[in-house]
Amino acid sequence: MSVPTATLATFKVPTVVNEPMKSYAPGSPERTALQTALKELRAQVPLDIPCIVNGQEVRTGIVEKQVMPHEHKTILCNYHNADEALVTKAIDGALAAKEHWENTPFSDRAAIFLKAADLVSTKYRYKVMAATMLGQGKTAWQAEIDAAAEMADFWRFGVKFAEELYGVQPPQNSAGTWNRTEYRPLEGFVFAVSPFNFTAIGGNLAGAPVLMGNVCVWKPAPAATYAAYVTYEILREAGLPAGVIQFIPGPAPEVVGQALKHPEFAALHFTGSTHVFRKLWKDIGNNIDNYKSYPRIVGETGGKNFHMAHKTASVNSVVQNTIRSAFEYQGQKCSACSRAYFPDNLWPEIKAGLLKAHSRIEVGSVEDFKHFAGPVITKPSFDKVKGYIDWAKSDSESEIIAGGTYDDSKGYFIQPTIIVTTNPKSRTMTEEIFGPVVTIYVYKAEEYEKTLDLVANSSAYALTGSLFSQDRYATILGANKLRHAAGNFYINDKCTGAVVGQQPFGGGRASGTNDKAGSAAILSRFVSPRSIKESFLDLEDFIYPSNLA
Structure with a gap:
């Protein structure tokens, strides 16, 4: 019998505001710091990026390259693709880590993500921005609003929205009873597939379900591998336990195929093309008889x-x-x-x-x-x-x-x-x-x-x-x-630039499931509520008054 975890207080998360954005104007300290980070990263290329499975670096020898799109003859990093055996190990490892993580109190899970947000906005700000600029072709301002500000916002506001979701409880209790709702993580593992164009999206695709007590197998886009790896580094330094997120770059057909046919596959968290998302949805449907539960499918795709x-x-x-x-x-x-x-x-x-x-x-x-x-x-x-x-x-x-x-x-x-x-x-x-x-x-x-x-x-x-x-x-x-x-x-504003906590993001039709990243709505997709009724008085007789003569 496991020892219960004491709940000694009802905690309130710190006040959350959007991460202030720096200007990078000429002569500003942030411009100097970012230029230094770019030079430091330049001096290290090509980097060697492993898979991370159960907290351990794994180099499979199946190497692909991520180049700098503004200078495509320069290799930013060589990254190791997961093979079939490693994908299996990653899924098994995530499932093995699930019980401890699911039973970790929300305050402790929240603390990890709040610390990660502070790390990305301070110690790692210019490193993850430099990775995004050189790897994904973003200018300084675009990297700032993505890899620094939005990443921090996703993690901080995620904690706030999770607290709000947990606070949604039944409004009525009959005499002698107490009704309550708990928001359980899903049974199985979440599979996250992130795109090249926003480093922050990768942090949220893996982070949102994990914040809610799930474990995640994360496949980043090849053209964003290094920035995704830095994102994983930040979460690991913030205290995320080994195995809770498995970082597995790899060829889409093999990695995705293995994840979607696994009986413990519980949810897809996806951002990418409409064509790919529809293909994945069909594959999930074709495997529906294999799953323990009906998988949640959450996707944001294209736009016109x-x-x-x-x-x-x-x-x-x-x-x-x-x-x-x-x-x-x-x-x-x-x-x-x-x-x-x-x-x-x-x-x-x-x-x-x-x-x-x-x-x-x-x-x-x-x-x-x-x-x-x-x-x-x-x-x-x-x-x-x-x-x-x-x-x-x-x-x-x-x-x-x-x-x-x-x-x-x-x-x-x-x-x-x-x-x-x-x-x-x-x-x-x-x-x-x-x-x-x-x-x-x-x-x-x-x-x-x-x-x-x-x-x-x-x-x-x-x-x-x-x-x-x-x-x-x-x-x-x-x-x-x-x-x-x-x-x-x-x-009277442009159609880009949604801000976490201000304009929850997502669309319908062929653009996705509209689950609104940057809100409590998306977190609700990664939980399975349990309604609990506790009675304090014994039932004296099974007969109803209407049964009496």
Whole structure:
């Protein structure tokens, strides 16, 4: 019989606020510190990154390379892929660690994640940012809002939201009884598959279920392996016990296949492409008879996000927000603006503003802080985006008014590209590109309502969208018409930049399950509530009063 854990107080977690972001302005101490971290990382490459199973480094000898996308001849790290035997060992090890972790009091689990958040915002801030910049092609600002601020926010607010979730209890108790609810972790293990484009997402995909008492097998994206490894280092230093998260880079078919066919597979926590997510969902369905429980499927996938302007919109706001949303991080955000609908009465001014703003965009190495944009992530990504640009050049209904050039001789660089089309259902208006390309359709200002219907119904995705308007009735109409077109909807703001604790993130349709990362809702997906009723009085007789003669 195990010894019960004493509960000696009801703890309250510290007040949580969003991590303040540093500016990295010329001469600032943070710019100097980050430049130093970049130089230090440069001096260490290529790094050798192992799998981490049961807390032990494992080098399988099945080595792949992660290159710097802005300088693709330079290898950032060689990482070891998990083989079939190691995946099995990782799953078995996670399940072996489960009992102790599940029984660890919430206050102790919370303390680990609060410490990890403090580590990422202080000791590890510039290391994880440098890893994200060199490995994933992010500029200093994009790395700051991702790997430093959002990572800390996910972990701190996760603790706050978990506390709130645990506090949701039955409101009524019959005489002589006490009703209560506990939020058990799932039976089995959670399988997390994280993307290349946000280091913080990796920290949350593995971290959120683990905070709730689950164990996790984590497969990071190949193009984000090193930053993911640093994230694991932070959690380990914060006190995460061995085996609770198993870090297993590896080929997707083998690793994913083994995880999804295991009887103890309990949940998928995924961010990536719609195509892959649908394939995984089908695989889970085909294995449904093998599982102990019905697995939870949580996924955030693609987007074809929009900016819609009313005839009263502020031109400068439309211009500045569209440039940022479309071209920050080279359009490689699932929330990036990829299609825009502008009224003809404002189009001449908007066009002039876009061209002027576009002329100020500098593209190049992320190590030179003057560059607003860097490279796309890989050669396949470069080729895909290049293909869309080449298609637009040949399409009679499309005109490239800015950008349209590319060069992969040193890095995977594509000039931010603005396309204007006369066909609102052209390829670049409807297909996800995931690169620095935005397509604009100019509509007749008097056809606002009709165009809202077009925006709402011309995409399979429903992740983010923005409406620019200074007319409140037009804004209300737009918000209503676009209700199901975006899970994150912005008014007079860009469609990127959701902040944990402020705009919970996620969308519907082909964009995912809309479980809202950065809120208590997503944590609820990784628990299985148990209702408990305790009676204090003995039942005197089984007969009901209605049974009496």
